[in-house]
Amino acid sequence: MSWFDSRRHARASGNDKSVIPAKAGIQVGSRRIFGRNLGPGQRRDDRPARQPHFARLVVALVLLGGPVACGFHLRGEAHYAFDTVYLNSPATQPLTRDLQRSLQGGGSAQLVSSADQAQVVLDITSVENSKQILSLSSGGKVSEFLLIKRVLFRVHDKEGNDWLPTAEVVVRRTYTYSDTEALAKEYEEQRLWGDMQADAVQLIMRRLQSARKPVA
Secondary structure, eight states: OOHHHHHHHHHHHTOOOOOOOTTOEEEETTEEEEOOOOOTTOOTTHHHHHHHHHHHHHHHHHHHHHHHHTTOOOTTOOOOSOSEEEEESOTTOHHHHHHHHHHHHSSSSEEOSSGGGOSEEEEEEEEEEEEEEEEEOTTSOEEEEEEEEEEEEEEEOTTOOEEEEEEEEEEEEEEEOOGGGHHHHHHHHHHHHHHHHHHHHHHHHHHHTTOOOOOO
16 A cells, blocks of 8 residues: 555544644745744735834934934024124235125124124134144154134124123144145145134134123
8 A cells, every 4th residue: 555545544534643733834946834824914024024114214203303302403593692793804804704704694693884883893803823843853854834823803892892702712733744745735734724714713603602792
């Protein structure tokens, strides 16, 4: 009697003891399908398919909520305690032009053309650029320079009362130097001075936000 005949005979007599284990499955090609019953309309891959959508939703909420939570503000939303300001600085001073652009570019205060029209006056009392030798090579030649930009300024009203007493911003940069690259280093120095001026302007604009009307 063949194996198939014996199986049929066992089923007919009710003595078939073969049970497919709970974790057994049917091999279909390279996939093995396990014998767990799924409800109507369910697919085994429904849950994994939903997870990427949920993850993307969480990431989107974090990205949208992050700027609000950390106090992010759009550029140009500077708020000042004064409504109008006059810039008292020599027209030939490069810093003057950059400050004018910054004051006109955004913020709650309006830049006016005369001190009589202004609630406060921004006095640029001093602008100083200096260059120092920072280090020497073993042969006694300059190998590094230090650049320093120092600006003194003050904010006051027409009566001379200080809204912001004389303050100072200092910006520093260093760069290496070599006689064999003199022209390239000259260009680098000019670029650094430009970056330092931009930094000084930003520092002054931030300090202006702390200016307050003096208490009588």
